[in-house]
Amino acid sequence: MVVASKQSLNARTAVPWVTTVARLVLGGVLIAAGWLKIGNPSDSVVAVKAYQLLPDSLATTVGYGLPILEIVVGVLLVVGLLTRVAGVVGGLLMFAFVFGIAWAWAHGLRIDCGCFGGGGQLGAGVQPSYLLDILRDFGLVVLGAWIVRFPPGHFALDSALGLAGGERVHDEQEGIG
Amino acid sequence: MSKGDRAKSAREKIKAQQAADRVRERRRKAVTYATVSVVAVAAVGLGAWYAASTSQAEQVGGSLPPTTVNPDGSVTMAQSGVTKPVIDIFEDFQCPACKQMEEVSGSTFRNLAAEGKAKVVYHPITIFSTDPTKSNSLRAGAAARCLTDGRQWVGFHDLLYKNQPSETAEGFTTDQMVAWAKQAGATGAGIDTCITGQKNVQAQLDYSAKVMKEQKLSGTPTVKLNGTALDNKVVFAPKDLRDAVTKAAK
Structure with a gap:
């Protein structure tokens, strides 16, 4: 009995740390992805259009908005502000990417067209690494789900601002311990 | 109590x-x-x-500047006497990023030429090496070589981008392109047979190979200002593009 309760106590103290790590990883990936795209909005419009998932006008809007959305959500996750909402949006974004890549794969699209200096196109023998991309993004979806389930983790502005809701009691206990 | x-x-x-x-x-x-x-x-x-x-495109102002189709298939657009700065545009009719560039900055190139601020040279090449993109691009590039009038060439060029097929489907069929050439005003006797006969395919292949080797292109679109490649960030931002060109003119 004693052992069991000790384990559950360990698990309880570990949960907020896992959330913090998940926030940093998902947030960091989003910031990096947005940052790489934000310098050239047209690049991102072409990329969104390449998936042939959205009508052109909508794809254009998404292309312009996506990089900044990624950066803003990424920053919110890293600092732990509106953690739960940011987790939902970040997770949904990653889920959309999983869907998009799976769609491209199923339809035989060669997304890495590399029109921007990448040699024009993938060579005859080169396959786009769809499976790896899907696995990576799916892992990030899981991190998003974790963040939504167990917000806000340690080092979160939500706690400092008292936005953490039910977690507050938890934090106060930690303060004592 | x-x-x-x-x-x-x-x-x-x-x-x-x-x-x-x-x-x-x-x-x-x-x-x-x-x-x-x-x-x-x-x-x-x-x-x-x-x-x-x-990424806001400029309005096309005024009429089309004098445009000539050169023997090698490149196309020069400039007011008479304007020889510099030179803007070389290397593009592939099948490349989605080139379509995007035309939508965003195509009007700026045209305006700069019309204002006498630059000599613009289009180089339509084929960079794709697998089908269906390669054959789509070749058919379109060969067809464009059939148009010898500058104004009609520009109209045809715009129609090709407007109707660019998906990278996974066969498109730019000769029937379609005959119709687009007519729409662009090319009604000469030889146009139809030139496009359907695809007699310029080899010329398009040779020109593409030559240009890619000489210019050391790594992809399309590539835009060079007086021989130096511009960053795509500049190419896709009409204001920055205009600034870069006017600065080069000084």
Whole structure:
């Protein structure tokens, strides 16, 4: 009995740390992805259009908005502000990417067209690494789900601002311990 | 009032106090939450708006500048006597990024030529090496070589981009392109047979190979200003593009 309760106590103290790590990883990936795209909005419009998932006008809007959305959500996750909402949006974004890549794969699209200096196109023998991309993004979806389930983790502005809701009691206990 | 009653009323006072605290706390939370949400949404909206505004295409002003189709298949667009700065545009009719470039910056190239601020040279090449993109691009590039009038060539060029097929489907069929050539005003006797006969395929292949080797192109679109490749960030931002060209003219 004693052992069991000790384990559950360990698990309880570990949960907020896992959330913090998940926030940093998902947030960091989003910031990096947005940052790489934000310098050239047209690049991102072409990329969104390449998936042939959205009508052109909508794809254009998404292309312009996506990089900044990624950066803003990424920053919110890293600092732990509106953690739960940011987790939902970040997770949904990653889920959309999983869907998009799976769609491209199923339809035989060669997304890495590399029109921007990448040699024009993938060579005859080169396959786009769809499976790896899907696995990576799916892992990030899981991190998003974790963040939504167990917000806000340690080092979160939500706690400092008292936005953490039910977690507050938890934090106060930690303060004592 | 008995001792018990007093204790009860004190308890109730504390309870009421706590309830008021909770309400205030809830309100404060709601305000903080709303503020942060509004700031975040505004940041996204502003960023998207800014991105869209840097990619805003110029209006095409005035009439088309004098345009000539050169023997090698390249096309020069410039006011007479304007020899520099030179803007070389290397593009593939099948490349989606080239279509995007035409939509965003095509009007700027045309305006700069019309204003006599630059000599613009189009080099339609085929960079794709696998089908269906390669054959789509070759058919279109070969067909464009059939148009010898500058004004008609430009019209045909625009129609090709407007009707660019998906990278996974066969497109740019000869029947379609005959119709587009007519739409662009090319009604000469030989046009139809030139396009359907695809007699310029080898010329397109040779020219593409030659240009890619000489210019050391790594992809399309590539835009060179006086022989130096411009960063795509500049090429896809009409204002920056115009600034770069006017600066090179000084």
